[in-house]
Amino acid sequence: MSTPFLPYGRQSLDEADIAAVVEVLKSDFLTQGPAISRFERAVADWCGAKHGIALANGTATLHCAAKALGLGHGDVLWTSPITFVASANAGRYCGAKVDFVDVDAGTACMSVERLAEKLRQAEKNGTLPKVVVPVHFAGQSCDMPQIHALGQKYGFRILEDAAHALGGDYLGERIGNCRWSDAASHSFHPVKIVTSGEGGMITTNDDELAWRIGTLRTHGITRDADRMIGESDGPWYYQQLELGFNYRMTDIQAALGASQMAKLDAFAVRRRQIADLYDQALAGMPLRPLARDTQGVSGWHLYMIRLNLEEILPLTRRQVFERLRGLGIGVNVHYIPVHLQPDYLKLGFKQGDFPEAEKYYEECITLPMFPAMNDADVARVRDALAKALNL
Numbered sequence: 001m002s003t004p005f006l007p008y009g010r011q012s013l014d015e016a017d018i019a020a021v022v023e024v025l026k027s028d029f030l031t032q033g034p035a036i037s038r039f040e041r042a043v044a045d046w047c048g049a050k051h052g053i054a055l056a057n058g059t060a061t062l063h064c065a066a067k068a069l070g071l072g073h074g075d076v077l078w079t080s081p082i083t084f085v086a087s088a089n090a091g092r093y094c095g096a097k098v099d100f101v102d103v104d105a106g107t108a109c110m111s112v113e114r115l116a117e118k119l120r121q122a123e124k125n126g127t128l129p130k131v132v133v134p135v136h137f138a139g140q141s142c143d144m145p146q147i148h149a150l151g152q153k154y155g156f157r158i159l160e161d162a163a164h165a166l167g168g169d170y171l172g173e174r175i176g177n178c179r180w181s182d183a184a185s186h187s188f189h190p191v192k193i194v195t196s197g198e199g200g201m202i203t204t205n206d207d208e209l210a211w212r213i214g215t216l217r218t219h220g221i222t223r224d225a226d227r228m229i230g231e232s233d234g235p236w237y238y239q240q241l242e243l244g245f246n247y248r249m250t251d252i253q254a255a256l257g258a259s260q261m262a263k264l265d266a267f268a269v270r271r272r273q274i275a276d277l278y279d280q281a282l283a284g285m286p287l288r289p290l291a292r293d294t295q296g297v298s299g300w301h302l303y304m305i306r307l308n309l310e311e312i313l314p315l316t317r318r319q320v321f322e323r324l325r326g327l328g329i330g331v332n333v334h335y336i337p338v339h340l341q342p343d344y345l346k347l348g349f350k351q352g353d354f355p356e357a358e359k360y361y362e363e364c365i366t367l368p369m370f371p372a373m374n375d376a377d378v379a380r381v382r383d384a385l386a387k388a389l390n391l
C-alpha cells in the first residue's frame with residue numbers, strides 16, 4: 001500500500017460541524033438568517049473585538065474594509081510583498097494605487113524599519129498611504145504598537161490582514177482585537193485556522209466602520225430609517241446609499257464557522273505543539289524556521305522553513321521541493337512576492353524592488369501543518385527532508 005499524501009493544510013471537521021450545517025439546511029434561512037450573527041459574535045468575542053461582520057470570503061473583507069476606511073481613486077495602500085495577492089488587490093478594487101514595504105529578514109512580516117523609512121520618503125514626495133495592511137504572516141503578529149505609532153504620526157489607517165493568525169496573540173492581547181488598528185480581516189478558507197468553506201470576517205471596535213462594511217456587503221443598502229435620506233416610504237422600504245456588492249456569507253457557511261469556533265482553542269494548542277515538534281525535529285539541518293517574536297504566540301497557519309542554499313549546493317530549492325512532493329509530502333511555497341506577479345510588473349514593479357522578500361522567496365518551503373497531523377506525520381516530514389537533502 002502506498003503512503004498517503006500529506007497535504008500542507010487541511011480542515012478538521014467533526015459530527016458537530018456536520019450537524020450544524022444540516023440544521024441550517026432544514027431551517028427557514030439558508031442566508032441572512034440567525035447563524036450569521038452567531039458566527040459574528042463567536043469570532044468577535046473570541047478576539048475581544050466589539051464587532052464582527054461576516055462576508056463571503058477574506059478578499060471581500062479586505063475590499064469592503066479598505067473602501068470603508070475611505071480608500072479610493074488617487075489614494076495609496078501599502079502592504080507586504082510576502083502575502084497572498086488579495087491583500088494588495090483589495091486596494092486596486094478601490095481604484096487606489098498599491099505599493100509594498102519590504103519584510104523583516106527573520107519573521108517575513110512587514111519590516112517596521114522599512115516602513116518608517118518609506119514613510120519619511122513618502123512624506124517628502126507627497127505619496128503617503130491612506131491605508132496600510134500589515135499581514136500577520138504565517139500567523140505571527142506584525143509589530144502592531146510600532147505600526148500604530150507610525151499611523152498616528154503620518155495619518156494612515158490600519159487594516160490588519162489576520163487571515164493566518166486567528167488563535168494567536170501578541171503582547172497579551174488576542175490577534176484580531178484591533179487594539180492597534182482600525183480593523184482586522186479574517187479568512188475561513190479550508191486551509192485556515194477554522195473554516196466555513198469559503199468565508200471571511202472583519203473584526204473592529206469602530207461602530208461606524210462596522211455599519212458601513214455591513215451595508216457594503218449588501219449593495220450599500222440600508223433598511224435603517226435613521227440612516228435614510230429623507231423619509232422612509234414604509235416597512236418595505238430600503239435605500240442604496242452607495243455602490244456596494246453582494247458579498248454576503250450564507251447561513252450554511254456561518255453555521256459551520258460557528259461550530260468550528262468551539263474548537264479554536266484546541267486547534268491553536270495542537271498547531272503550537274506541531275510547530276514545537278518541527279523545531280526540535282529539524283534542528284541541525286541546513287535550514288531555518290521563521291524567527292519567533294517572543295512578544296506573542298503565532299496562530300501557526302503555516303510552518304515555513306528557509307533552506308540554507310549555499311550549504312545544500314549543488315541541490316536547489318526546486319529539487320528539494322520536488323523530492324519532497326515525490327515522497328508524498330505536500331509542500332508548498334508561500335508566497336511568490338506579489339510585486340513579481342505579471343499583473344504587478346505591468347504596474348511598474350520589478351525584480352530587486354524588495355530584496356528581502358525576494359531572498360525569502362528563493363529559500364522558503366511550506367511544510368504540512370494542520371491540527372489533525374499526528375507526531376508520526378512530523379517524523380515522516382523530517383525523514384523525507386533528510387532524504388531530500390541527502391543527509
Ligand SMILES: Cc1ncc(COP(=O)(O)O)c(C=O)c1O
Nearest residue numbers: 057058059084086163187188189
Ligand atoms: C494573507 C491572506 N490574505 C487574504 C486572503 C484571502 O482570503 P480568502 O481566500 O478567504 O479570500 C488569504 C487567503 O488565502 C491570505 O492568505
